[in-house]
Amino acid sequence: MTSFSLLAPAKLNLFLHINGRRDDGYHELETLFTFLNYGDQLTFTLSETTEIEITGDTFDIPLQDNLIYKAAVLLQKHTNSSQGAKINLTKILPMGGGVGGGSSDAASTLLALNKLWHCQLSLLELAELGVQLGADVPVFINGKSALAQGIGEKLLDVELPSKWYCVVHPSEHVSTAKIFTHPDLKRDTPKLKGDWQQQTLSNDCEPLVKKLCPEVEKTLQWLLKYAPSKMTGTGSCCFVEFATQKEAQHVLENLPHNWDGFIASSVNISPAHTQLNAIHLSNEVTYK
Numbered sequence: 207m208t209s210f211s212l213l214a215p216a217k218l219n220l221f222l223h224i225n226g227r228r229d230d231g232y233h234e235l236e237t238l239f240t241f242l243n244y245g246d247q248l249t250f251t252l253s254e255t256t257e258i259e260i261t262g263d264t265f266d267i268p269l270q271d272n273l274i275y276k277a278a279v280l281l282q283k284h285t286n287s288s289q290g291a292k293i294n295l296t297k298i299l300p301m302g303g304g305v306g307g308g309s310s311d312a313a314s315t316l317l318a319l320n321k322l323w324h325c326q327l328s329l330l331e332l333a334e335l336g337v338q339l340g341a342d343v344p345v346f347i348n349g350k351s352a353l354a355q356g357i358g359e360k361l362l363d364v365e366l367p368s369k370w371y372c373v374v375h376p377s378e379h380v381s382t383a384k385i386f387t388h389p390d391l392k393r394d395t396p397k398l399k400g401d402w403q404q405q406t407l408s409n410d411c412e413p414l415v416k417k418l419c420p421e422v423e424k425t426l427q428w429l430l431k432y433a434p435s436k437m438t439g440t441g442s443c444c445f446v447e448f449a450t451q452k453e454a455q456h457v458l459e460n461l462p463h464n465w466d467g468f469i470a471s472s473v474n475i476s477p478a479h480t481q482l483n484a485i486h487l488s489n490e491v492t493y494k
């Protein structure tokens with residue numbers, strides 16, 4: 207088989223603490239990542255040339271800036287691979303919404319091409335490549351719900367109960383770089399100790415994003431009618447958590463007409479990994 211499809215799942219940051227700022231401008235953080243059974247769809251086809259071609263929903267992102275393209279070229283160079291690929295993207299996830307779509311696309315590309323090109327890199331090696339593309343890429347490569355530390359690349363796997371989420375995407379866009387360079391961002395939360403309870407922990411970016419983006423404030427307020435609401439990453443998507451699909455669906459059905467949202471269940475293992483492990487090529491790669 208020289209063609210297969212993988213999901214690039216969404217992530218949610220169930221909490222996000224900022225502990226400090228490094229000399230290179232990156233922030234030390236502690237955040238709890240869960241994966242959703244919902245995401246972009248990527249199809250990878252081996253090509254006879256070294257070219258990396260991307261088709262489908264590329265919008266106005268120039269090829270050289272597309273994280274899928276960057277991931278493919280990075281792997282090609284790192285492994286001196288002389289193979290190429292055609293990659294089709296069906297974009298489902300909101301861009302720049304804090305659900306990690308770009309990073310997840312990049313991670314699924316690294317995982318898929320490692321398999322398609324028989325590169326045999328370990329997950330650790332792929333994560334080391336991935337972090338060059340974005341702080342969020344390693345968690346998608348690792349593929350397990352995790353408490354992340356450092357800039358988001360030090361991962362401690364955790365088992366979380368499966369939940370249903372209603373995720374709402376306000377129309378206002380928030381730039382991650384803008385939030386992280388803002389003087390008013392809270393950057394002094396002490397590091398977690400011992401026995402932490404995720405439900406009581408919050409997102410340090412939320413107060414600033416609420417101030418800068420009234421739509422986020424409005425969304426969080428509206429969701430409060432149903433359950434405690436939170437923002438993911440640096441926004442702008444906001445979410446509420448439930449035990450059942452029915453409760454999440456109820457919120458989605460009541461969304462104001464011009465609002466966008468979706469529902470999805472959480473999983474401890476990334477759907478990209480579950481799918482990848484079910485694909486069998488000749489000269490199989492075994493993941494440790």
Ligand SMILES: C[C@@](CO)(OP(=O)(O)O)[C@H](O)COP(=O)(O)OP(=O)(O)OC[C@H]1O[C@@H](n2ccc(N)nc2=O)[C@H](O)[C@@H]1O
Binds near residue numbers: 232386
């Ligand atoms: C903060 C998170 C939480 O999941 O938010 P979202 O982007 O998903 O909302 C991520 O770690 C973001 O990851 P990612 O989007 O891959 O970040 P990058 O491309 O590496 O960096 C985007 C911008 O954020 C800043 N940045 C990112 C991560 C970090 N720990 N400290 C930072 O200061 C970088 O300096 C850069 O200006």
Ligand SMILES: Nc1ncnc2c1ncn2[C@@H]1O[C@H](COP(=O)(O)OP(=O)(O)O)[C@@H](O)[C@H]1O
Binds near residue numbers: 382
């Ligand atoms: N394949 C891609 N999918 C989404 N965004 C991409 C992609 N390639 C590059 N980008 C750029 O990365 C930015 C952040 O994307 P995304 O990962 O969706 O944000 P977030 O981490 O906030 O969820 C986008 O605004 C877009 O300009």
